[in-house]
Amino acid sequence: MLNFSFHNSTRIHFGEGQIEAIKKEIPTDARVLMVYGGGSIKKNGVYDQVSQALCEHEWFEFSGIEPNPQYDTLVKSLAIIKEKKIDYLLAVGGGSVVDGVKFIAGAALFEGDDPWDIIAKQQRIQKALPIGAVLTLPATGSETNQGAVVTRNGHKLPFSSPLVRPQFAVLDPAVTLSLSDRQVGNGVVDAFVHTMEQYLTYSVNGKVQDRFSEGLLQTLIEEGPKALAADTKNDMEVRGNVMWAATMALNGLIGAGVPQDWATHMIGHELTGGHGIDHARTLSIVLPAVMKVRREEKREKLLQYAQRVWNIQKGTEDEQIDQAIEKTEQFFVQIGVPVRLSDVDLNESHIEGLITNLKQHGMVKLGENRDITPQVSEQILKMAL
Amino acid sequence: MLNFSFHNSTRIHFGEGQIEAIKKEIPTDARVLMVYGGGSIKKNGVYDQVSQALCEHEWFEFSGIEPNPQYDTLVKSLAIIKEKKIDYLLAVGGGSVVDGVKFIAGAALFEGDDPWDIIAKQQRIQKALPIGAVLTLPATGSETNQGAVVTRNGHKLPFSSPLVRPQFAVLDPAVTLSLSDRQVGNGVVDAFVHTMEQYLTYSVNGKVQDRFSEGLLQTLIEEGPKALAADTKNDMEVRGNVMWAATMALNGLIGAGVPQDWATHMIGHELTGGHGIDHARTLSIVLPAVMKVRREEKREKLLQYAQRVWNIQKGTEDEQIDQAIEKTEQFFVQIGVPVRLSDVDLNESHIEGLITNLKQHGMVKLGENRDITPQVSEQILKMAL
Numbered sequence: 001m002l003n004f005s006f007h008n009s010t011r012i013h014f015g016e017g018q019i020e021a022i023k024k025e026i027p028t029d030a031r032v033l034m035v036y037g038g039g040s041i042k043k044n045g046v047y048d049q050v051s052q053a054l055c056e057h058e059w060f061e062f063s064g065i066e067p068n069p070q071y072d073t074l075v076k077s078l079a080i081i082k083e084k085k086i087d088y089l090l091a092v093g094g095g096s097v098v099d100g101v102k103f104i105a106g107a108a109l110f111e112g113d114d115p116w117d118i119i120a121k122q123q124r125i126q127k128a129l130p131i132g133a134v135l136t137l138p139a140t141g142s143e144t145n146q147g148a149v150v151t152r153n154g155h156k157l158p159f160s161s162p163l164v165r166p167q168f169a170v171l172d173p174a175v176t177l178s179l180s181d182r183q184v185g186n187g188v189v190d191a192f193v194h195t196m197e198q199y200l201t202y203s204v205n206g207k208v209q210d211r212f213s214e215g216l217l218q219t220l221i222e223e224g225p226k227a228l229a230a231d232t233k234n235d236m237e238v239r240g241n242v243m244w245a246a247t248m249a250l251n252g253l254i255g256a257g258v259p260q261d262w263a264t265h266m267i268g269h270e271l272t273g274g275h276g277i278d279h280a281r282t283l284s285i286v287l288p289a290v291m292k293v294r295r296e297e298k299r300e301k302l303l304q305y306a307q308r309v310w311n312i313q314k315g316t317e318d319e320q321i322d323q324a325i326e327k328t329e330q331f332f333v334q335i336g337v338p339v340r341l342s343d344v345d346l347n348e349s350h351i352e353g354l355i356t357n358l359k360q361h362g363m364v365k366l367g368e369n370r371d372i373t374p375q376v377s378e379q380i381l382k383m384a385l
Numbered sequence: 386m387l388n389f390s391f392h393n394s395t396r397i398h399f400g401e402g403q404i405e406a407i408k409k410e411i412p413t414d415a416r417v418l419m420v421y422g423g424g425s426i427k428k429n430g431v432y433d434q435v436s437q438a439l440c441e442h443e444w445f446e447f448s449g450i451e452p453n454p455q456y457d458t459l460v461k462s463l464a465i466i467k468e469k470k471i472d473y474l475l476a477v478g479g480g481s482v483v484d485g486v487k488f489i490a491g492a493a494l495f496e497g498d499d500p501w502d503i504i505a506k507q508q509r510i511q512k513a514l515p516i517g518a519v520l521t522l523p524a525t526g527s528e529t530n531q532g533a534v535v536t537r538n539g540h541k542l543p544f545s546s547p548l549v550r551p552q553f554a555v556l557d558p559a560v561t562l563s564l565s566d567r568q569v570g571n572g573v574v575d576a577f578v579h580t581m582e583q584y585l586t587y588s589v590n591g592k593v594q595d596r597f598s599e600g601l602l603q604t605l606i607e608e609g610p611k612a613l614a615a616d617t618k619n620d621m622e623v624r625g626n627v628m629w630a631a632t633m634a635l636n637g638l639i640g641a642g643v644p645q646d647w648a649t650h651m652i653g654h655e656l657t658g659g660h661g662i663d664h665a666r667t668l669s670i671v672l673p674a675v676m677k678v679r680r681e682e683k684r685e686k687l688l689q690y691a692q693r694v695w696n697i698q699k700g701t702e703d704e705q706i707d708q709a710i711e712k713t714e715q716f717f718v719q720i721g722v723p724v725r726l727s728d729v730d731l732n733e734s735h736i737e738g739l740i741t742n743l744k745q746h747g748m749v750k751l752g753e754n755r756d757i758t759p760q761v762s763e764q765i766l767k768m769a770l
Contacts, residue, residue: 001622001625003401004400005406006396007396009394010392012390012391014388014641018388205622205626206626207626207630208601208626208629208633211599212597214596214600215592215593215596215599215600216596218592219593240642241590241593244386244593248593257400257625
């Protein structure tokens with residue numbers, strides 16, 4: 001196991017009816033900005049529940065955060081924050097809303113020239129508005145971690161600061177019942193690949209981390225399809241298990257003390273930035289190709305994954321690995337996401353542009369060994385055709 | 386899954402050489418009291434490392450905390466805290482030292498008549514001195530949780546407060562190399578039974594929690610014996626895995642959203658309080674008996690435990706459960722701890738006194754269903770003869 005420091009201070013309130021916890025979590029004298037997305041929370045009752053919980057607070061709202069939150073939208077919130085003297089941000093939505101609010105939290109108190117520098121120049125945030133989160137779409141884990149991804153002009157870029165980790169997060173699986181199958185499926189795949197990024201590397205004998213990761217993968221494999229099947233999709237236990245797995249998949253715990261990959265994400269970001277593919281659907285396309293191209297570097301962990309997660313015990317090592325990759329793809333197909341570039345109407349002619357963008361974004365040494373050069377990324381994209 | 390709130394704010398610094406993290410963790414202007422036990426830290430280099438890390442701090446020391454920290458010892462620290470105007474406590478030791486420091490932290494600022502009321506009357510602590518912990522014995526999980534157990538006149542009693550959760554914890558597996566086999570074995574068993582108390586109840590379909598618990602149990606089963614075997618006991622990976630598993634076993638995570646038992650602990654406390662048996666050795670005696678006496682109530686989880694933790698797939702359900710209980714006992718024996726009251730020279734004549742003490746301490750409705758009455762506890766103790 002590698003040395004590590006771990007800290008996750010977010011207070012979690014999990015379960016049906018927990019939105020009312022907001023009332024006690026946000027200081028009574030706070031001036032709150034509720035930030036949300038396209039307005040689905042007005043149809044599914046979440047907006048009303050949050051309003052009710054905030055009945056003793058002074059609060060305002062800012063909406064219109066897109067999937068893959070856009071810089072140009074986010075900075076528009078700064079005027080109302082200044083005008084209304086907002087000192088607490090409440091994100092109500094999925095990972096995009098939470099990510100967007102993280103950027104707003106830093107940008108509102110940023111003392112540099114241009115808030116875009118937080119991302120473009122990775123300028124360190126010195127202070128940030130406090131954040132609370134009401135999660136409506138289990139997927140990104142953003143509700144308890146310190147990372148965020150923001151998009152500007154087709155460039156999708158990450159930033160991170162302990163100051164933007166939400167102070168509290170409400171996880172009510174009941175609010176996920178109104179999600180579309182596409183949203184649910186994307187969330188399951190996102191959480192699955194988050195886990196794989198921290199698991200499928202090389203072994204440092206981190207037994208707790210490995211077992212926890214395998215537990216999350218197994219949970220998502222068992223519960224993900226149920227969250228989509230007609231007879232089980234409204235089962236609150238299923239929804240709860242998916243939601244808790246998604247949070248645990250990227251709260252820092254399973255990645256503490258082990259190497260991490262993230263090449264699938266970085267390559268996937270270019271598919272979203274350049275071609276507008278849903279984040280999770282870029283991951284389901286890229287991950288199987290990464291498994292194939294990095295087969296030798298990841299051999300030990302691929303075998304462990306085959307045996308422990310998929311319970312594949314028969315055949316040679318190579319046959320077990322083949323089966324595990326195939327089962328991963330079958331799982332993605334079952335969840336309803338694409339597994340090839342051709343599934344989203346992209347072909348070999350698009351690869352050059354994707355590689356150019358990767359280089360432009362400095363993504364030239366990816367993976368747990370920092371050896372996924374643009375040449376290897378190209379191999380991976382070709383494998384994904 | 387049950388509704389829950391979860392919060393664990395302790396900052397963790399894990400790995401060799403992390404003791405130096407103390408320097409930055411404790412405010413420079415703090416007046417620190419280093420609290421430790423019988424002085425083993427002076428022989429194994431930990432005292433020197435901590436002293437070095439505190440070289441820029443004003444600090445004092447208080448030693449002599451016993452295994453099962455004694456109230457009478459702990460309150461003696463209050464004089465030096467007052468005299469030296471201590472405002473930060475640094476626990477350096479195992480769970481007993483950390484537990485003792487938790488009590489001191491509350492007692493130092495307690496405004497009631499008698500600090501013993503914190504335990505005896507479960508009076509809520511309103512404030513507490515901040516605590517840091519340097520863990521030397523992986524076992525209790527106390528280094529990141531909010532619970533503690535204190536003993537007075539043979540009565541071993543728990544208390545809990547979020548105010549006494551350590552602000553940071555240093556987990557350096559290298560410092561565990563000087564522990565005796567007995568201490569290491571006790572720690573492995575303690576962590577194992579902590580996990581079982583939160584796992585072996587009735588199912589609420591908490592898939593993440595179950596998988597995480599199973600992962601911890603498997604890790605302890607695999608690594609525990611290696612931490613005792615001559616050829617592997619100095620392996621830092623083994624020590625690291627045991628240490629991280631012990632912390633995760635009782636940091637609140639695996640128990641969030643699931644029913645919890647704790648009958649084994651409460652019955653075990655009477656064996657320690659009344660007969661001075663090491664804490665872990667009371668657990669290894671009581672747990673197998675609890676598994677046998679509560680076999681029907683715990684049937685579903687016993688079967689899951691058999692299949693997933695011990696990979697027992699053959700035989701009838703009852704045969705699988707029998708095997709799982711037998712394997713648990715064999716594991717304890719392998720670790721070098723007793724599994725029967727007779728192993729520690731207790732017999733039927735001692736049971737009445739133990740039950741009297743349980744009643745006196747209000748432990749009359751134990752277990753996840755609150756149905757372990759003194760009569761059932763008596764059955765359990767008889768089963769353990």
